[in-house]
Amino acid sequence: MDRRHFIKQSTLLSIGGLLIPSTFLSACRKETLFEDINYDGKVIIIGAGAAGLYAAYILKSKGIDFQILEASANYGGRLGKLTGFANFPIDTGAQWLHGKNSILGDLITKSNTKITLDDSETKYWFNNQLVNSLPQNTDIFEGDDLPDISYNDYALQKGLGNEYKYIVENIAGDQGAAATRLSVFGNNQDEENWNSGDNDFKFRETFFDLIDKEIASRVKDKILLNTIVSKIDYSQSTIQITDSNNNTYNADKVIITVPIPILKSADIQFIPTLPNEKTTAFSKIGMDAGMKVFLKFSNKFFDQNIIGGPICAAYADDSVGKAQNDNVLLAFIMGVQAEYLTSLGSDTAITTTLLQELDTMYNGQATSSFVASHVQNWTINPFVKGAYSYSTIGMGDARKVATKPINKKLYFAGEAMNTNGHHQTVHGAVETGYREVINILNDIKK
Amino acid sequence: MRAVLFGMLFFTFNSIIAQEFRTDISYKYIFANKWDKAIQTYNFSRPFLEKKQPLLMHGLNASVSYIFKSSSSLKHGIHISYNYFKSSAENENLKNILNLHFLNLGYIIHYENNEKTKGLYTDLIISAVSSGLFRNVNDEPFEYDEARAKAFGIGGDLSIRAGYYLKLKNKIYLSPFVLVGYTPYFYSPNSEAVINQTKGLVSNNWTGIFTTQVGLTLHIRQHQND
Numbered sequence: 001m002d003r004r005h006f007i008k009q010s011t012l013l014s015i016g017g018l019l020i021p022s023t024f025l026s027a028c029r030k031e032t033l034f035e036d037i038n039y040d041g042k043v044i045i046i047g048a049g050a051a052g053l054y055a056a057y058i059l060k061s062k063g064i065d066f067q068i069l070e071a072s073a074n075y076g077g078r079l080g081k082l083t084g085f086a087n088f089p090i091d092t093g094a095q096w097l098h099g100k101n102s103i104l105g106d107l108i109t110k111s112n113t114k115i116t117l118d119d120s121e122t123k124y125w126f127n128n129q130l131v132n133s134l135p136q137n138t139d140i141f142e143g144d145d146l147p148d149i150s151y152n153d154y155a156l157q158k159g160l161g162n163e164y165k166y167i168v169e170n171i172a173g174d175q176g177a178a179a180t181r182l183s184v185f186g187n188n189q190d191e192e193n194w195n196s197g198d199n200d201f202k203f204r205e206t207f208f209d210l211i212d213k214e215i216a217s218r219v220k221d222k223i224l225l226n227t228i229v230s231k232i233d234y235s236q237s238t239i240q241i242t243d244s245n246n247n248t249y250n251a252d253k254v255i256i257t258v259p260i261p262i263l264k265s266a267d268i269q270f271i272p273t274l275p276n277e278k279t280t281a282f283s284k285i286g287m288d289a290g291m292k293v294f295l296k297f298s299n300k301f302f303d304q305n306i307i308g309g310p311i312c313a314a315y316a317d318d319s320v321g322k323a324q325n326d327n328v329l330l331a332f333i334m335g336v337q338a339e340y341l342t343s344l345g346s347d348t349a350i351t352t353t354l355l356q357e358l359d360t361m362y363n364g365q366a367t368s369s370f371v372a373s374h375v376q377n378w379t380i381n382p383f384v385k386g387a388y389s390y391s392t393i394g395m396g397d398a399r400k401v402a403t404k405p406i407n408k409k410l411y412f413a414g415e416a417m418n419t420n421g422h423h424q425t426v427h428g429a430v431e432t433g434y435r436e437v438i439n440i441l442n443d444i445k446k
Numbered sequence: 447m448r449a450v451l452f453g454m455l456f457f458t459f460n461s462i463i464a465q466e467f468r469t470d471i472s473y474k475y476i477f478a479n480k481w482d483k484a485i486q487t488y489n490f491s492r493p494f495l496e497k498k499q500p501l502l503m504h505g506l507n508a509s510v511s512y513i514f515k516s517s518s519s520l521k522h523g524i525h526i527s528y529n530y531f532k533s534s535a536e537n538e539n540l541k542n543i544l545n546l547h548f549l550n551l552g553y554i555i556h557y558e559n560n561e562k563t564k565g566l567y568t569d570l571i572i573s574a575v576s577s578g579l580f581r582n583v584n585d586e587p588f589e590y591d592e593a594r595a596k597a598f599g600i601g602g603d604l605s606i607r608a609g610y611y612l613k614l615k616n617k618i619y620l621s622p623f624v625l626v627g628y629t630p631y632f633y634s635p636n637s638e639a640v641i642n643q644t645k646g647l648v649s650n651n652w653t654g655i656f657t658t659q660v661g662l663t664l665h666i667r668q669h670q671n672d
Contacts, residue, residue, distance in 0.1 A: 029482060031498045032489035061493035101590040101643050103491060109583065110494055110540040193646065195639045197590035214494065420646045431644060434491040 034441045039064050041252030043440065044241060046232075046268075048223050049077020050094075050211055050426045051413040052257040054433030056219040062441075067249065068219065069227040069241065071258075071383040075216055078259070078384060079426065081208040082294070085374050086326035088319060090294055091206045092376040094426045099197025102427035103434075104210070111214050114204035116321035120304035125361055127163055130306070136160060138167055141184055148185035148393055155179070169337065170313035176424055177288050177390040178335030186391025193421025202321030207426060228383075232256075233271040234409045253409060253443075255436050257429075260285050260402075260416040261385035270410075277401055284398035285416050289338035289379035290387020293331040293354055294318060296372045300327045301365040302358070311357040312337060327369075329358075334387055338379060347375040388424040389416035399423070403432075408443040411436040465521055465668050466513040466556075470623070472661020474507040474529050478632070480653030484641040485533065485544075487648045497535045502546055505531035507659055511554060515668070519559045525552040525571055543582040544641065550575050550603060567621070569607040575629060576600050581640050599634025601655070603627050609663060617667055625659040 030036075043059055045052045048070035059066040074080070080092035097104060097115060108115055123130045140158050141151060149157075155168045165179075172179035175187055203210065216223075228244040232254060241249040262268065263282045273279075293312075306315040318328040331354050333341055341350045351373040358366030378384050403417045413432035415423050422428030482501050489498040509527030516522070529548040534541070552573030558566065577599040581588040588595045609623030635651040642648050 029477070029501055029503065030486065031501060033483075033486045034490065057493060058491065099590060101588075101595060101639070103643060105590075105643065106492060106540060106542075107494060110537060112539050195636075195645045196643065199591055420644060422644075431491075431647060435647060438487070438490070 033438060037062055037441055039444050043253045043255060044069060044249055044251035045255045045257060046229050047257035048075035049257055050429040051433040053215045053219060054430040055255050055413060055437050056222060057215050058434045058437045060219055066222060068223040069229055070223055070225050071228040073225055075223050076208055076211060078378065079208040079211055081206045082374060085294060086296060086328045087324040088322035089206045090318060092292060094207050097201040098425050099199060102196040103430055104427040107214055113210050115201040118200045118202045118320055120317060120320045122305040122307055123303045125306060125308040130361060142188055142191055146184045146188045148183055150180050150393060151182045151184055152179040154184045166308045166310050166313045170307045173313050173334035175390045176290055176334055176387040177286055181286055181392060183391050183393040183395060186395050190391055190421045196422060196427060204323055229268055231269045235271055239409055253440050255411045255413055257414040259384050260287050260389050281398040281401035284392055284395045285402060286390045286392040287386040288335045289342055291333050291338050291377040291379060293350060294374040295329045295331060297327040297369040298371055299369050301362050301369060302329050309357050311353055342377060342379050350375050405439055411439055465515045467666045468511040468663050470509055470661050470663035472507045472659045474505045474657055474659045476502060476505060476531060477656040478653045480649035481637060484638045484648045488642045495537050497537050499535040499542060500533045502531045502533050502544060505529050513556050519557060521556040523554040523556055525554045541584050545580045547578045548575055565611045567609055571605040571607060573603040575603045577634060579637050579640050595640050597634055597636035597640045599632055601629045601632035603629040619665040619667055621663045621665060623661060623663055627657040629655040
C-alpha cells in the first residue's frame with residue numbers, strides 16, 4: 001500500500017469509526033421521555049387541583065386514557081376566582097407565583113400571561129403601634145445546624161420575646177403553619193432545596209385563570225365533578241374505585257392528588273389498607289387551618305402590608321398588581337389564628353373581629369369605611385380541610401415515604417407530595433403531577 | 447506592532463522549548479446521560495411547547511497544544527481547549543436556548559514512531575474540565591431574583607486521539623484526527639435547575655460524559671535535529 005492510499009484509507013476509517021457510533025447514538029437519543037410509549041390501560045386521577053389537572057394534561061399528550069374524579073362542584077383545588085366583589089378579579093386560593101424559575105414560569109411566558117413583581121411595602125404592628133421596621137433582626141430561621149424545634153421556641157431562644165410573637169406567627173404563617181408547630185430544621189431543609197426564585201409575582205387576572213385557560217381547558221371534558229371517592233380497592237389487578245353514591249370506576253393505575261388531611265383522616269378507605277409506614281408518613285406531614293378574608297372599604301386608609309396583628313398576622317392590599325384599584329384588603333390567616341377565627345362560627349363574626357383589629361391599628365377607620373367582606377375558609381371545606389402542607393418537628397423523610405407508589409397501582413401527587421422543597425406551591429403541585437405520570441410510564445416499561 | 451512582537455516571542459519560545467505547537471478546530475459530539483434526561487423531562491413535562499428542546503449533542507471545539515522537546519518517541523505536552531454546544535427551540539413567545547461551554551486544561555502523552563508508523567501519531571490526554579451552562583429566554587439571559595440562571599461544573603477527562611501528519615511546508619503540517627473522550631464523573635449540581643427548573647427531581651448532581659471529535663490540526667514542528 002502506498003502512502004497516498006494509506007492516508008486516504010486511514011482517514012476514511014477514522015472518520016467512519018467516529019461517525020458511525022455517533023450517528024447510531026444520536027438515533028438512540030430521543031428528545032423526550034417515553035417518545036414511543038403505547039399504553040392502552042386506564043388511569044384515574046382523584047382530585048382536579050393543579051397536580052391532577054397537570055397529570056391529566058400530560059396523559060392526554062401521550063394519548064393515554066384517563067378520567068378525573070373531583071369531589072367538589074368545581075375544578076382547581078385550592079385555586080379559585082371571585083368576580084363581582086371588586087373591580088378586579090380576586091384569587092380566593094393560591095395567589096402568588098413564588099419565583100419565575102419553574103414550569104409555570106415557562107407557561108406564563110409562553111401564554112403571554114401578565115404578572116407583576118410584588119414589591120409592596122410593609123409596616124409592622126409592634127408594641128401597639130405601626131412601625132416601618134423592627135428593632136431586632138427576625139431573619140434567624142435559615143442557616144446551618146438549626147435545631148428541630150418550633151419557630152416559636154427558637155425565636156424565644158434567640159431573644160425574640162413576646163413582643164415578637166405575632167411577627168413570628170406571620171413568618172410561620174407564610175409556610176401555612178402555626179409558629180408552635182413548624183420545624184426550624186425541617187423548613188430550613190426545604191428552603192435549601194428551593195430553587196424557583198425568591199421574588200413573588202401577582203397575576204393581572206388570577207392564578208386560577210392561568211391554570212384554567214392553559215391546563216384545565218384541555219382536559220375539562222374528562223372531569224367528573226361532585227364525585228366523592230369513598231373507597232379504593234386495589235387488591236385485584238383492576239383497581240375498583242367507589243364513590244359516595246356507590247358508583248364504581250375501574251382503572252389500571254390511580255393517581256391520588258387529594259390534600260394531605262383527606263389521607264390523614266382516612267376519608268378514603270383503601271383495600272387492602274395502606275402500609276403502616278405510609279399512614280405514619282401521612283400523619284407527620286403538617287397542614288394547619290387557613291383562610292383568606294377580603295375586606296372592601298370605601299377609602300384606602302391601610303398600608304400595602306401590615307404584619308404582626310394578634311388576630312391576623314398578615315394583611316395585604318389585594319389591588320397590588322391588578323389593573324383596577326378598588327380598596328380591598330386581604331386578611332391572610334393561618335395556623336392558630338385561623339383556628340380561632342373559625343371557632344367564632346360565622347363569617348360575620350370573623351369580619352367583625354378583623355375590623356376591630358384594624359380599627360385599633362387605624363383609629364377606627366376600618367369600621368367606618370367598611371363596605372363588604374368575603375370569607376374563604378379553606379379549613380371548613382370538607383375536601384381540603386386546611387391551607388397547605390408544612391414540615392413538622394421530627395418529620396424526617398416522611399414526604400418521601402408518603403410519595404412512594406404502592407404496588408405499581410397507586411401513585412401520590414399534590415403539593416404535599418413534593419419532595420424537592422416546592423411543596424405549598426402550585427408549581428410544586430404541577431411538578432408532582434408530571435412526576436407521577438413518569439413513575440407510571442416507568443413501571444409500564446419495566 | 448504588538449501582534450508582530452507577540453509573533454516573534456511566540457516563535458522564539460516555540461523553538462526553545464517546544465517540539466511541536468498545534469492548533470486545531472473540530473466538530474465535537476457529546477453524550478451526557480443526565481443532561482439528556484433533564485432535557486427529555488423538560489420536553490415531556492411541557493406539552494405546551496410545539497417545538498421540543500434539542501438535546502445537547504453537537505458542538506465545536508478549538509484547542510492549542512505544546513509538545514515539549516524530547517528525543518524519545520514518547521513525548522509529553524500541555525493542552526488547552528474550548529468547546530461550545532447550543533440547544534435552541536423557538537416557540538411562540540418562548541425562545542429557549544441552552545448554551546454550554548467547556549474549558550479543558552490537560553496533559554498530553556504523545557507517541558509517534560516514524561520508523562514503524564510513519565506519520566501516524568497518538569495522544570493520551572488527561573484533562574481537568576470545567577463547564578458553564580446558561581439559559582437564554584427570548585434572546586435575553588434568563589434571570590430570576592436579579593441573577594442569571596447558571597450552572598458550573600467540574601470533572602476529569604481521559605481522551606485518546608489519533609492523527610496523521612501531512613506535510614504542507616517546511617515545519618508546517620496538517621493532520622486530520624479523531625478523538626474519543628470519557629468523563630466518568632462530572633459534577634454539575636445546578637444543571638437540572640437550569641434545564642428543567644427543578645432540583646433532585648430528574649437527576650443527581652453529576653453526569654458521565656462521552657465525547658467524540660473529528661477535526662483538523664495545524665502543526666508547527668521542530669525537526670529532531672533542529
